[in-house]
Amino acid sequence: MSIDxxxxxxxxxxxxxxxxxxxxxxxxxxSDAGGRVGKAFGIFDEDAGVETRGRFIIDPEGVVxxxxxxxxxxxxxxxxxxxxxQAFQVVRESKGKEATPSGWKPGKVTLKPxxxxxxxxxxxxxxxxxxx
Amino acid sequence: MAEEMEVGCARxxxxxxxxxxxxxxxxxxxxxxxxxxxxxxxxxxxxFIAPAYQKGKFIxxxxxxxxxxxxxxxxxxGDFTFV
Numbered sequence: 305m306s307i308d309x310x311x312x313x314x315x316x317x318x319x320x321x322x323x324x325x326x327x328x329x330x331x332x333x334x335s336d337a338g339g340r341v342g343k344a345f346g347i348f349d350e351d352a353g354v355e356t357r358g359r360f361i362i363d364p365e366g367v368v369x370x371x372x373x374x375x376x377x378x379x380x381x382x383x384x385x386x387x388x389x390q391a392f393q394v395v396r397e398s399k400g401k402e403a404t405p406s407g408w409k410p411g412k413v414t415l416k417p418x419x420x421x422x423x424x425x426x427x428x429x430x431x432x433x434x435x436x
Numbered sequence: 437m438a439e440e441m442e443v444g445c446a447r448x449x450x451x452x453x454x455x456x457x458x459x460x461x462x463x464x465x466x467x468x469x470x471x472x473x474x475x476x477x478x479x480x481x482x483x484f485i486a487p488a489y490q491k492g493k494f495i496x497x498x499x500x501x502x503x504x505x506x507x508x509x510x511x512x513x514g515d516f517t518f519v
Contacts, residue, residue: 305486308515313489316515330489332497336446336511344448344482346475346509355511362507366453366480366500376513396515398482 305341305370306355347373361389363396407434446487452480453500481509 309317313333322328334341339355342348343382346359357374369392391404394414404416405425413428415421421428451457475481485498499507 305509305511306514310487310489310494312515315488320516328491330491332490332495334486334488334497335487338445340450341446341496344484345509345511352513353508354511354513358509358511360475360481360507360509362453362481362502362509364504364506365455366483366503368479368481370477376517377468379518380510384490385508385511389508392450393506423503 306334307339307353309337310335333417352376359385361392363392378416389416405429405433407436409436444487447485449483449485449498449500451483453483454480455483457483475489 306313317328317333321419322345326356332364336342336355339348339353339410341356342358345358345360349356355375355392357372357380359372360420361370361382362370362410370388372380372385372426387409390410394400394404394410398414401434403417403429405413405415408414415425449457481499483499485496487493488497501507
């Protein structure tokens with residue numbers, strides 16, 4: 305979503321993005337002329353008149369599970385956004401019984417918070433697991 | 437999911453996703469200064485409706501259409517920049 309019109313979105317998709325991604329962008333490119341939606345999400349830059357790089361993970365209930373906001377010059381890490389979605393999905397599927405510790409990614413160990421785990425995290429989770 | 441239609445300008449609906457807007461609905465022309473940012477993790481996102489372009493079609497997208505799915509909502513400064 306940006307302040308650009310849907311017509312500019314089409315031009316961008318037709319003339320550039322479709323050269324990067326076969327078939328063009330698959331998801332909706334949203335237009336927020338005036339930035340009213342961006343303001344509601346708290347990421348609209350009033351001085352520059354544009355949206356900043358806000359990214360929100362919204363779960364199937366419509367609940368915001370996480371967000372990240374960057375100033376324009378620095379791009380996002382899409383892999384990290386997808387990793388977070390995967391982690392939230394694991395937690396949700398476990399109905400909150402499992403948690404994903406620092407550095408978790410699919411295939412790595414999850415934790416099951418409870419009395420048995422208190423003081424024992426060090427036995428199942430090592431600091432090098434915080435990194436890729 | 438999203439119908440092809442004239443949607444007007446993008447606007448918050450004035451309420452959280454999946455719930456009735458509280459108080460007066462936000463009209464297309466009304467200023468939304470009074471719509472407070474309500475972003476907090478663990479709380480519902482503000483619902484909105486916005487025009488969109490997708491695969492050759494101009495459509496209308498409402499956030500609450502995606503209830504039941506995971507949504508990654510990304511804002512960026514402008515087309516023809518990187519995302």
